[in-house]
Amino acid sequence: DAGVTQSPTHLIKTRGQQVTLRCSPKSGHDTVSWYQQALGQGPQFIFQYYEEEERQRGNFPDRFSGHQFPNYSSELNVNALLLGDSALYLCASSFLLGQGISEQYFGPGTRLTVT
Amino acid sequence: KQEVTQIPAALSVPEGENLVLNCSFTDSAIYNLQWFRQDPGKGLTSLLLIQSSQREQTSGRLNASLDKSSGRSTLYIAASQPGDSATYLCAVKKDSNYQLIWGAGTKLIIKP
Numbered sequence: 001d002a003g004v005t006q007s008p009t010h011l012i013k014t015r016g017q018q019v020t021l022r023c024s025p026k027s028g029h030d031t032v033s034w035y036q037q038a039l040g041q042g043p044q045f046i047f048q049y050y051e052e053e054e055r056q057r058g059n060f061p062d063r064f065s066g067h068q069f070p071n072y073s074s075e076l077n078v079n080a081l082l083l084g085d086s087a088l089y090l091c092a093s094s095f096l097l098g099q100g101i102s103e104q105y106f107g108p109g110t111r112l113t114v115t
Numbered sequence: 116k117q118e119v120t121q122i123p124a125a126l127s128v129p130e131g132e133n134l135v136l137n138c139s140f141t142d143s144a145i146y147n148l149q150w151f152r153q154d155p156g157k158g159l160t161s162l163l164l165i166q167s168s169q170r171e172q173t174s175g176r177l178n179a180s181l182d183k184s185s186g187r188s189t190l191y192i193a194a195s196q197p198g199d200s201a202t203y204l205c206a207v208k209k210d211s212n213y214q215l216i217w218g219a220g221t222k223l224i225i226k227p
Contacts, residue, residue, distance in 0.1 A: 004158075033214065042119070042204055042217025043159075056214060090158060103149075104215070106159040 002027075004093050004107035012113045013081050021076040021110045025093030031055070032074040033104060034066060035090040043090055049074050050096060078112075086114045117142045119207055121218035129226050130197055136190040136221045138205035143183045146208040150179050150190050153202040153220065162203075163190070195225045 005024045013019050025032050031050045035043035045058035049068035068074045072093075078085055088111050092104035118141045128134055138148070150162045163172045163179040165188070171180040178191040188205060202222045206215035 009156075040219065042206070042219050043215075044217075045214040048214065058214065092159075103161060103164060105161075106151075108156060108158040 004091055004105050006089075006091050006107040006110050008110060009108070010111045010113075012115060014115055015081055015083060017081050018077065018079045019081060019112060021078075021089050021091075021112070022073065023076070023091030023093075023107060024073045025091075026105050029093035029095050029102075029105070030072050031094045031096060032068060032072065033092045033094070034074070034076045035092065036060070036085075037088040037090055037109070039087070046076070081114045083114050086112060088112075117145075117207060117209060117216045119205060119216050119218040121203075121205060121221050123221060124219065125222040125224075127224040127226060128195060130195060132195050133191070133193050134195055134223075136192070136203050136223070138188040138190070138218055140186045140188075140207050140216075142209075143186050144209070145183065146210045146213070148179075148181055148188050148205060148207045149215070150177075150188075151204045151206065153204060159204070192223075197225045197227050199223060200225045 004026050007022045033048040034046040037043040046060050047057040048055045052068045063079045065077045088109045090109045091107045094102045094104045120139045122137050147166045149164045151159045153159050165172050165181045176193040181188045202220040204220040206217045
């Protein structure tokens with residue numbers, strides 16, 4: 001089992017550009033959550049996808065959007081990049097367990113630098 | 116609004132020492148609390164998960180305690196090793212359906 005994988009590892013973009021990050025969940029998991037981690041801070045929840053729908057969303061602007069595919073993999077899209085979007089973007093996978101979600105497993109992250 | 120604080124932000128100790136990392140949270144109504152380890156370029160690894168009904172969890176040289184009434188958790192690392200050097204984060208969950216609320220982490224350096 002490859003665990004949670006993310007691509008690319010690193011990315012450099014210019015202000016105003018758009019970026020797409022990708023995540024493949026752990027085998028057997030059907031739920032994907034995305035987090036933003038600024039340098040020296042804890043992760044902040046962006047949103048969660050289940051059955052190709054956004055299930056929960058954190059306090060992030062509409063510039064942040066996502067998608068989940070039938071194979072449970074997911075993309076995070078950020079439009080009109082700002083310098084403040086520079087961060088480590090983490091993907092976590094889990095599965096629905098009753099009314100909640102199971103323990104989350106994290107990928108290695110994508111380091112986004114906006115110049 | 117739940118807030119999670121970790122003190123100190125950084126800690127450097129000689130190899131072999133026992134040490135304690137602290138985590139505090141403002142709302143005692145939590146579902147569970149987790150301790151994670153973060154290594155550069157390797158994402159987050161879950162170390163211990165304590166359900167709200169539990170007082171502590173142990174895994175090898177690690178022991179985590181939870182005191183909900185005081186809003187505190189500690190991670191105890193026995194006989195520290197250079198390989199323990201990493202950033203340790205704690206996170207709480209409001210209920211089974213909520214996302215994790217994270218502290219900023221403690222950067223731990225174990226000197227050989």
